[in-house]
Amino acid sequence: MKLLFEKSVPGRRGVGPGPSDVPTTIHLNGDLLRDRCAALPELSELDVVRHFTELSRRNFGVDTNFYPLGSCTMKYNPKVAERIAGYPGFAHLHPLLPQLRMGDMLAQGALAILYEMDLLLREITGMMGFTMQPMAGAHGELTGMMIMAAYHRDKGSQKTVLLAPDSAHGTNPASAAIAGYRVVSIPSGADGLMDLAALKRAIGDDVAGVMLTCPNTLGLFNPHIREICDLIHSVDGLAYYDGANLNAIVGKARPGDFGFDIVHLNLHKTFATPHGGGGPGAGPVGVKEHLVPFLPVSIVVKRADGTYALEYNRPKSIGYVAPFYGNFGIVLRAYVYILLLGKEGLARVAENAVLNANYVRCKLKGHYAPAFDKLCKHECVFSTTEEMAANGVHAIDIAKALIDRGFHPPTVYFPTIVKEAMMIEPTETESKETLDAFIAAMIEIAELAQKDPEQLKAAPVTTPVSRPNETAAAKNLNIASL
Amino acid sequence: MPFIPHTEQQQRQMLAEIGLTMDGLFADIPADLKAQSFHLPAGLSEMEVRNRLAELAGKNSVDLTLFLGGGFYDHFIPSAVYSIISRSEFYTAYTPYQPELSQGTLQAIYEYQSSICRLTDMEVSNASLYDGGTAMYEAMMMAMRITGRNKVIIDDSVHPIYRVMIHSHTQNLPVDLNETHCTNGLANRAEILDRLDDQTAAIIVQNPNFFGCIDDFTDLAKAAHEKGALLLVSCYPISLGILKTPGAMGADIVTGEGQSLGMPMSFGGPYLGFMAARKEHVRKMPGRVVGETTDREGRRAFVLTLQAREQHIRRDKATSNICSNEALCALTALVYLALLGKEGLKETAQRCADKASYAYQRLTAIKGVEPHFKARWFFNEFVLDLPCEAADVIARLIEKGFATGFPLSRYYKGMENSMLICVTEKRTRQEIGMLAEAVESVL
Numbered sequence: 001m002k003l004l005f006e007k008s009v010p011g012r013r014g015v016g017p018g019p020s021d022v023p024t025t026i027h028l029n030g031d032l033l034r035d036r037c038a039a040l041p042e043l044s045e046l047d048v049v050r051h052f053t054e055l056s057r058r059n060f061g062v063d064t065n066f067y068p069l070g071s072c073t074m075k076y077n078p079k080v081a082e083r084i085a086g087y088p089g090f091a092h093l094h095p096l097l098p099q100l101r102m103g104d105m106l107a108q109g110a111l112a113i114l115y116e117m118d119l120l121l122r123e124i125t126g127m128m129g130f131t132m133q134p135m136a137g138a139h140g141e142l143t144g145m146m147i148m149a150a151y152h153r154d155k156g157s158q159k160t161v162l163l164a165p166d167s168a169h170g171t172n173p174a175s176a177a178i179a180g181y182r183v184v185s186i187p188s189g190a191d192g193l194m195d196l197a198a199l200k201r202a203i204g205d206d207v208a209g210v211m212l213t214c215p216n217t218l219g220l221f222n223p224h225i226r227e228i229c230d231l232i233h234s235v236d237g238l239a240y241y242d243g244a245n246l247n248a249i250v251g252k253a254r255p256g257d258f259g260f261d262i263v264h265l266n267l268h269k270t271f272a273t274p275h276g277g278g279g280p281g282a283g284p285v286g287v288k289e290h291l292v293p294f295l296p297v298s299i300v301v302k303r304a305d306g307t308y309a310l311e312y313n314r315p316k317s318i319g320y321v322a323p324f325y326g327n328f329g330i331v332l333r334a335y336v337y338i339l340l341l342g343k344e345g346l347a348r349v350a351e352n353a354v355l356n357a358n359y360v361r362c363k364l365k366g367h368y369a370p371a372f373d374k375l376c377k378h379e380c381v382f383s384t385t386e387e388m389a390a391n392g393v394h395a396i397d398i399a400k401a402l403i404d405r406g407f408h409p410p411t412v413y414f415p416t417i418v419k420e421a422m423m424i425e426p427t428e429t430e431s432k433e434t435l436d437a438f439i440a441a442m443i444e445i446a447e448l449a450q451k452d453p454e455q456l457k458a459a460p461v462t463t464p465v466s467r468p469n470e471t472a473a474a475k476n477l478n479i480a481s482l
Numbered sequence: 483m484p485f486i487p488h489t490e491q492q493q494r495q496m497l498a499e500i501g502l503t504m505d506g507l508f509a510d511i512p513a514d515l516k517a518q519s520f521h522l523p524a525g526l527s528e529m530e531v532r533n534r535l536a537e538l539a540g541k542n543s544v545d546l547t548l549f550l551g552g553g554f555y556d557h558f559i560p561s562a563v564y565s566i567i568s569r570s571e572f573y574t575a576y577t578p579y580q581p582e583l584s585q586g587t588l589q590a591i592y593e594y595q596s597s598i599c600r601l602t603d604m605e606v607s608n609a610s611l612y613d614g615g616t617a618m619y620e621a622m623m624m625a626m627r628i629t630g631r632n633k634v635i636i637d638d639s640v641h642p643i644y645r646v647m648i649h650s651h652t653q654n655l656p657v658d659l660n661e662t663h664c665t666n667g668l669a670n671r672a673e674i675l676d677r678l679d680d681q682t683a684a685i686i687v688q689n690p691n692f693f694g695c696i697d698d699f700t701d702l703a704k705a706a707h708e709k710g711a712l713l714l715v716s717c718y719p720i721s722l723g724i725l726k727t728p729g730a731m732g733a734d735i736v737t738g739e740g741q742s743l744g745m746p747m748s749f750g751g752p753y754l755g756f757m758a759a760r761k762e763h764v765r766k767m768p769g770r771v772v773g774e775t776t777d778r779e780g781r782r783a784f785v786l787t788l789q790a791r792e793q794h795i796r797r798d799k800a801t802s803n804i805c806s807n808e809a810l811c812a813l814t815a816l817v818y819l820a821l822l823g824k825e826g827l828k829e830t831a832q833r834c835a836d837k838a839s840y841a842y843q844r845l846t847a848i849k850g851v852e853p854h855f856k857a858r859w860f861f862n863e864f865v866l867d868l869p870c871e872a873a874d875v876i877a878r879l880i881e882k883g884f885a886t887g888f889p890l891s892r893y894y895k896g897m898e899n900s901m902l903i904c905v906t907e908k909r910t911r912q913e914i915g916m917l918a919e920a921v922e923s924v925l
């Protein structure tokens with residue numbers, strides 16, 4: 001398909017600001033101006049609309065069909081949240097208004113939402129205070145690591161090591177390293193859970209903390225989770241909960257009760273805000289009482305008269321991780337979602353997400369090799385079978401064959417500790433009919449892996465492009481049309 | 483239950499087929515770890531939620547006439563922007579890990595990267611970062627990786643919130659941050675050159691700077707390069723419709739806040755951090771990048787590339803921890819730039835400058851109101867000195883329906899009587915006239 005720039009027609013006009021109602025009174029010094037216009041395309045509004053409509057048809061979203069991308073929680077994104085985020089009272093609110101004198105009175109509605117969201121998330125996670133500033137999950141991790149560092153610095157502790165399991169999302173070690181920690185990876189045992197003996201060997205006075213997802217990226221809940229938190233606390237370390245997989249336990253169990261000190265949530269996963277093709281997300285961070293003083297500025301507080309204000313005077317705070325209050329538009333959508341579901345609805349989320357994952361797991365285990373043949377939480381992980389491997393069929397071939405059958409593939413080749421991994425997360429918003437159709441497609445593909453593996457290796461054939469040459473993309477780098 | 487399709491009968495059937503019970507699904511969570519309390523309100527209907535949120539929206543003052551900018555701008559957004567980005571094939575997609583199903587997102591990001599390069603006169607761009615502040619922090623970290631040095635010079639005419647964000651993000655890191663002090667509206671050459679040495683990784687400046695003044699950093703680029711340091715420039719993308727580009731000045735890494743490119747202010751986000759750089763630095767750049775390639779039939783195709791820099795491959799050795807970025811905001815910026823096009827962006831930028839200079843003339847004609855920086859070029863923001871405290875004047879103007887300017891004393895000592903005024907293409911001659919009258923009446 002042609003690029004926007006290739007469709008450009010010199011002299012064609014799109015949308016302009018219209019005629020001016022003021023005189024051009026000052027002509028800027030020519031040395032300060034660009035010597036030629038930015039080479040943007042010259043297109044009509046319809047040209048642009050058609051271009052992007054065509055692009056949208058070359059894309060696949062949750063609204064298109066089943067999207068069981070493991071660890072990404074691709075659930076339905078309620079339309080009402082989009083509509084409310086567009087209300088002028090939210091969309092047109094300038095973020096600097098509260099910094100004017102008595103300016104917080106100009107944004108009482110928005111501040112009320114931030115305040116109430118803090119209380120709701122505390123109750124959901126068992127924490128004692130939240131910041132809405134982090135603008136994505138990984139940004140939440142970094143914020144959590146900064147809080148951890150500030151806590152230890154405040155106590156005068158010299159701690160340099162952060163522990164994370166080998167099954168962790170890549171963002172965990174990356175966030176810890178970027179915050180200044182040396183990352184030590186703890187292996188998983190044969191049961192897929194963190195090896196407790198290895199953890200005990202790694203524990204020492206230099207350990208600042210541990211980062212964990214629970215359930216982990218294999219979809220397994222660690223029954224020793226409290227013991228792990230206690231071990232970390234025994235050397236005055238902090239336990240960090242990566243909330244990427246909270247969908248599995250929301251309404252059923254709370255990371256705060258397990259012993260975690262810091263939590264981040266991915267509102268774009270558990271709380272149903274759309275992923276936008278890779279963002280924007282939101283990664284609020286919650287902490288226990290002893291870490292509340294370190295949360296970023298500002299914090300929304302409620303005055304005695306019931307109005308809301310921003311508190312900036314927080315001497316131990318780590319400062320600002322976002323210019324204002326984080327991705328407010330995303331926090332707002334998640335707030336809408338929580339109001340719609342309420343207590344009962346949220347508890348049903350985990351139940352049905354776990355039911356769906358186990359249903360898929362049980363139905364597929366005769367056809368693919370389960371990484372762990374036991375109860376899972378929100379997602380299940382399979383490998384290709386030995387017979388498939390003998391026929392040269394890889395996880396990627398199964399993924400591409402699913403595309404031709406109308407489904408988005410699962411996450412493949414992650415977690416890296418499972419060979420030929422296929423990580424399936426159905427979420428609670430998918431119907432039995434959809435799951436059955438997916439299972440049938442997976443079984444058909446497993447059969448083809450024996451009968452006609454070449455067909456799988458040729459897939460996909462129904463998409464606008466077939467498998468792209470990724471090696472050439474990196475070798476002959478072309479990342480901008482100039 | 484909302485959004486859960488299973489009937490009770492289907493649930494029973496599914497549980498029976500897999501030989502489990504609902505309680506059994508959670509048998510792996512020890513009893514003492516199950517939630518003891520879960521005090522949340524009961525769910526509401528869509529109608530109730532919309533009513534409640536409409537009421538909350540009504541408690542936000544969005545009817546004020548905005549002469550408030552400070553890095554976040556009230557520009558006109560064409561209707562087609564909303565129509566296009568509301569297509570759910572875009573907004574309900576995940577990161578484009580499966581290229582055959584994601585050519586829409588991937589091509590759009592490639593076109594976005596191209597547009598950012600064309601706008602800034604740089605050679606490479608990433609697929610987006612969170613916002614202008616984190617983009618500046620990432621650029622600083624990138625400069626330290628490239629040079630192997632840890633000294634950074636930043637002028638205080640750079641957005642004060644960005645400076646605080648950089649300070650916060652580097653508390654636990656060995657970064658030697660040196661702040662210089664803006665002189666008469668421009669980055670302080672004497673202080674910067676005094677601090678610049680062969681240990682310096684980067685000089686960080688902004689154009690137009692926080693006070694709205696236009697600078698040309700060609701001299702700083704030359705001076706930085708002579709010492710093996712990099713020049714990092716943060717810029718306001720709308721201004722690049724007419725202003726000299728960071729690329730033309732010799733900048734090495736360019737970042738900025740992309741909110742002005744079609745995104746509503748939305749009380750602070752979601753926004754768009756953009757980053758562009760010289761090609762030689764591409765492998766040190768953080769964030770996702772989309773590249774062009776071909777499929778098996780030789781057709782043009784787009785993929786995520788250079789992933790060996792990223793956290794999911796390199797883990798603790800990655801160039802950044804970023805995973806989710808602001809993809810839909812990048813799409814928004816692209817659609818906005820495509821709709822305005824070459825001439826439309828130039829006209830919009832020119833209109834901002836014209837309206838700001840008209841407002842400047844009207845306001846400085848008022849007795850007691852003086853420009854803070856004499857003989858400085860500005861784009862669409864400028865600083866006025868008042869005969870009394872600016873915060874006080876601003877509060878009185880709010881009562882008259884204007885959100886006028888930002889009190890600079892909040893971030894700068896000795897500027898108690900100064901306010902920063904912003905004028906975008908949305909403000910009319912009439913509104914500017916009414917503002918002038920209102921200012922006159924409250925002084």
